[in-house]
Amino acid sequence: MPKNYSKFSPNLDKGPYDHIIIGSGIGSLTLATMLARCGRKVAIFERHYVPGGFTHAFKRKNGFQWDVGVHYMGNMTKKDGLRKIMDFLTNHRLEWEPMGDIYDVVYIEGDKYEFPAGKENFRTQMKGYFPDDSEAIDQYLDLIDRTNRKGSAFFMEKSFEPWLSWLLGGLIRKPYQKISNRTTFEVLNDITSNPRLIAVLCGQCGNYGLPPRESSFAAHAMVIGHFMEGGFYPHGGSPKIAERTLETLEKLGADIFVSSEVSEIVVEKNRVLGIKVKEHFIPCKSVISNIGVNNTFNYLLSEPQRKKCGFDLQSVEPSSAHLCLYVGLNKGDHELQLPKHNIWCYANEHISSNLTDITAESAASKFSYISFPSAKDPEWRKENPDKATIQAITAARYDWFKDYEEQPWLKREEAYLQIKKSFENSMLDRLYELVPQIKGHVQYTEVSSPLSTRHFTNYKNGEIYGLAHSPERFNLSFLRPYTKIKGLKLVGQDITLVGVGGAMLSGMLCAITILKFRIWKVFKAFNEPLP
Incomplete structure (x- = not known):
């Protein structure tokens, strides 16, 4: 990893900045890379001494190393859109290792169920385990596909300008919310009465952090779809995701400050002016927070500003x-x-x-x-x-x-x-x-x-997935990059979905809200590595 990350101090102020991003998780790194590719002056402020959020790992003196958040990823074949974004971030310098034909194994009361890579392989395998539920398995896979197609429009709507969202957003969200408002168990119980099949199909529910009777089926469908073609792991471990992306950002002239906790987002007359690190004010044109909506609105903004944004999270628990x-x-x-x-x-x-x-x-x-x-x-x-x-x-x-x-x-x-x-x-x-x-x-x-x-x-309840992926979460229309404070935007898994893929999607959506039609420069650069 590049070694020149420093704790912020006034003599290191290299501004003025167009955009300041709070937190250095993969959502931040995705957004920062896209902005910097379009010539924007970007700075990232991280409270930890290691950048990268849940993509980093920790080592011990005996030579052992463990990742803290990225245990595997899906959609990493060469043809996948998520892989193309990852290659763009890492400047095509990160390889991905397939986990093999079987990437997950579920044990229930000692019985073993293997999850093979590939939808048709999965279909065949599940029908082998549950021959009397063949029709239910077909229905399940069809429902996963249909739900995720509706989900694509649902999440893209989050990048709409407020006026366009007001005009069309309800029409786009409503079809998805018909399924997102139901729990995973409710949906599966409509398909089959076999409790063992339901248990097996929910065997990976730890990937979104809620049991079947509490989770939204929309979250279940997205995560299952994400891994349907198998699991992958980065060569060199999960820290390489951040390392390679940070190297890209350095080439693009972005600044990354570690051990530099933001104490306040400075707002005047409903417009962001900048941030404070301790008592030092750093001006910028916009601030983007990637530290979770709870931390952003409860700790970095005043109560009047919080009320202005209309954020009410009482219906959604932490994950x-x-x-x-x-x-x-x-x-x-x-x-x-x-x-x-x-x-x-x-x-x-x-x-x-x-x-x-x-x-x-x-x-x-x-x-x-x-x-x-x-x-x-x-x-x-x-x-x-x-x-x-x-x-x-x-x-x-x-x-x-x-x-x-x-x-x-x-x-x-x-x-x-x-x-x-x-x-x-x-x-x-x-x-x-x-x-x-x-x-x-x-x-x-x-x-x-x-x-x-x-x-x-700094997640106050020790949660790892931000807001719980319950049905209520998908009804919170304010979970989007835009806020009602001018110049303040949001990024991270709270805005979209759990995991690296969800956070990367949030970074792309936020980049669209900032760059608007200039985002075409980013998409054009996907296949143009930096020297």
Whole structure:
């Protein structure tokens, strides 16, 4: 990664800036790259000491490394539109490794269900598992396609000028909201009465962070469609996404400041004037926030400004929190025969109760998601042939840790450490059950909690997916790049959908609202690498 990122100080002020972006997640990086390609002067301000948001990874002195957010991606074949945007951001300098014919495996009460890459392969596989539900499986795949086609128009409408949205937006949103207003369970229960089939089709629900009885089917359809052609992993691990994009931004003259937390968005007479970092004012023509709508409006704007924007999030909860066990092994993934595919493991077919009726002690036994980053990454195997890594995740409640939130990071009391230790032991038991060959080869373990997420991301409830992907979310028409404050715009997964793909889409939509017809210069540059 380029090494010249600095903490902002007045003597480093290289303005004036056209656009200041708060936060350095992939939504910000997408937007910044598109703006900079059109000659705009852009600066990114990041509170963390590492840019990249959930695309970054962390390392330990023993050489182990784990990604924190990007466990795999879909739509990364050469022909996919998302891949074309990714190549544009990374200046065609990032390769993607397919995870193989089977990219996800779901276990329910010990029964195994494989998810193959390719819609027709998926259709055949599911009908093999459920021969009496052949018609339901066809209906399901057809509904996924139809929902996502309507979703394309729904999300594109978010880039409309306010007057055009007022005129046509309702007509575009209404067809999609007929399905987005229904939960995943409601829709699937109309298709089939087989609870095991419903459970299998919802086996990847951790990718959008809500159980079937709470999630919008629209979110389910988008995520399932995203992975339908298989999973992919970046060569060199998830940090390469940000590294390569930041290199592109440096070539384009953008400024990136780390350890530089924005304390205020400065607004006067309903127009953005700039930002403050501590007490230093930095002027600009527009500010774009990528730190979530809750953080933006509750912490960086005054109450009158918040009311002016009409943001009311009382109907939508934050997304789920999680506990994660990071495991380092003293043998390579090849020697241990670790898979590339992810594992989703549920205690039984009642997925919603597995994810909601949990305690800190029971969570890992009811639900586990297991990822093998070293096995997915060909670069790791070349450089670390005698080491391997695993991540094992379960759902968590922020309330379990609330009593410790004011205690300093890495110095919290023994009771907090005991909760983490209990989780570690139960998750290791689950790992030894599912991947028994690793027993005796665990060299290093570390646990992150919702308080870890809060510490590094500033999400107040330790959530990882922003606003919950519930039916109510899709009725909030103000979740779009435009706000009612002139010069203030929004980007990130709250505006569109969960994950890297959703955040990238938000960056593109926000770029359209700023560049308008000049966006054609960006699209033209998709196949024109920088020197």
